[in-house]
Amino acid sequence: MSIAPETRDARPAEPMDRPSPRDNAPGLELWLTERVAFHLRKAAEDIDPDTPLADYGIDSVAAISICGEIEEKFRIPVSPTIAYDFPTVHAIATHLTERLADRATDDEDPS
């Protein structure tokens, strides 16, 4: 007996929106604030982007969940410790904006 599931397409069906990261940094931060609030079981308006996530009681499950959501949305590999390495919403958003900008540059100039 061999077990093999139906193979699924490894690529997303729809191309990713890739707006210019610099223009969309506030959008990214808003999205991130909303997701962080969800995983910390708080309202988005209660999350201050400059307050350390540790102060809101982030645990390893919430931290890995946030990592998973970022990976899914932006299709980039993210360290499971991102919420510890960049301890505020603002710090994570800035880091992501930079990485997405790097990727955009790489895409434009594939040398």
Add this chain to the structure above:
Amino acid sequence: MPHQPQHRTLTDAVRSGVERHPERAAFVYLHEDGPDMRPEQLSYAELDRRARLVATRLRHASKDPSRPVLLLYPPTLDFVTAFLGCFYAGRTAIPAPLPDEPGERLARVHGILRDAKVGAVLTLPEYRQAIGAWLVAAGEQDVLCLATGGDDDNTADPDLWSPPRVRDTDVAFLQYSSGSTSEPKGVMVTHANLAANEEAIRTAMVTPQGVVAGSWLPLYHDMGLIGMTLHPLWMGGTSVQMSPIAFIKQPHRWLRMIHDYRVEGTASPNFGYELCTRRVTDEQSADLDLSSLRVALNGAEPVRAETLRAFVSRFAANGLRPQAVLPCYGLAENTLLVSSGDTEAPHLELTVDARALEQDELRPARSDRPARTLVGCGRPKDTEVLIVDPVTLKVLPGGRVGEIWLRGSSVAVGYWNRKELTAETFRAVTADGRGGWFRTGDLGALLNEELYVTGRIKEMLIQHGRNLYPQDIEQAVQESGESLRRGGGAVFTVTDEASDRSHVVVVQELRARAPEEHDLAQLCASVQALVSRQFQLPAVSVVLVRPGAIRKTTSGKTQRTLMRQLFLDGSLSVLHQRLQPAVAALVTTTEAAPEPAATRR
């Protein structure tokens, strides 16, 4: 009724599978590959060949067969082949997580190395050099380090393997899931224990031959190892696995695995089911078929009635059968399973009077008083269970809460190299002279033969199924700063009754010359950051106190339960504190001290 086990050892079980169905998948490992999962498959024949290779190399390279073999692997199939290789070589295996960074885990591994007098470490080729260097630096240069799953395997001939001669009483593996980093305790599981518990699981779950089981649980802990990895092997079946991180990132992957592989049995602590209910979107679940699932065990942390109900109703439309959800109770000291619900009946819930429960009695709930719902963990089948007063050692009647004591062939033979502790915990005698019982340290009650687990006696902190010891956190905190007094700390949890969530509190003494107040605020923040990073604990509340404020017994043991009470009563003399809002709300204070504004009193 005890019956003849179908295999005597795990080696026999796998060899029988190899004879009967060499091409069947013994394992499928789902690796994260971007957003998707890439399956890696291992047939019985290939598993057997690799295990023979490991066994041949182990026998050849390592001189002292009495010393255990430590397995340090990331979650991969190479862990499974190395673990089985130890069985094939007749060596005692120790499964442990690969230390991913300096800190808690490395200290833990070092504790295990010394405690068990490990003779050899097995790992993957990419970690061999780092682990070898670390062994030398740690003064353990006589410990051999072998890499499996790489080119070195070609140095051995699997055909040179011969089956080991093992006795039923030989220790098959050591499970270091209980015990602290500073004082690790290795549970000695014999071949007879393993056979007894695999048979107990088989009876309880009515496991069919060739079963497909699947989970995301860590492979080195009892539920993931005995239940989800070895049980399917025992039954000639297939085990499908993914890493805990892959699951937590995208919880729907677990359900997708059940759908894709027609998984019949799975297991998780309560929080796994909660994550699925909360995070799987309608879009993700639209085409899921969960009707293959006969058994979905919920154990290893307190089982919540509302989680079970929410999970069942959320996925009923996907063919999830309500009776598949099975609360269970088990622990490494009983190899794994003690009791579980009936696979053909819905689980039991019991709503009791919360105040009577505080007095250790199960009484029907009253409309004028708070109530608590307990989830039944089923009937003990293979293991005998007694409820015993932990102080008087009197056996308690049904409906009374006491310590859960166990006896039977699944009960491990003791803690490695700890005669006194083993005698105390594994050879306990009741007040009326019944001997040979294991004391679990868990509290519970039997009612109409159903086991209800209500809490823990020990001061262990259970967070997301992880057992953390207060002394480990206390030690790490005290090592983190000059102004923090060694031996002057108490870590405990406080529980918010409304949400039933527990929060960790660190109370720490300062040295006699205390720093300035603004430095105290900084100190609180750095203690919080340390504990968050090193133990992945929810932002802990930190309370700094004067030297001598931590109460100790005459023998010098920290009185954590008393410290918790003093903290809650607001009777600690606080120099500075940083409390989580939920924790601050629990403290009886004359002056409110809400977070983040800290107060000096």
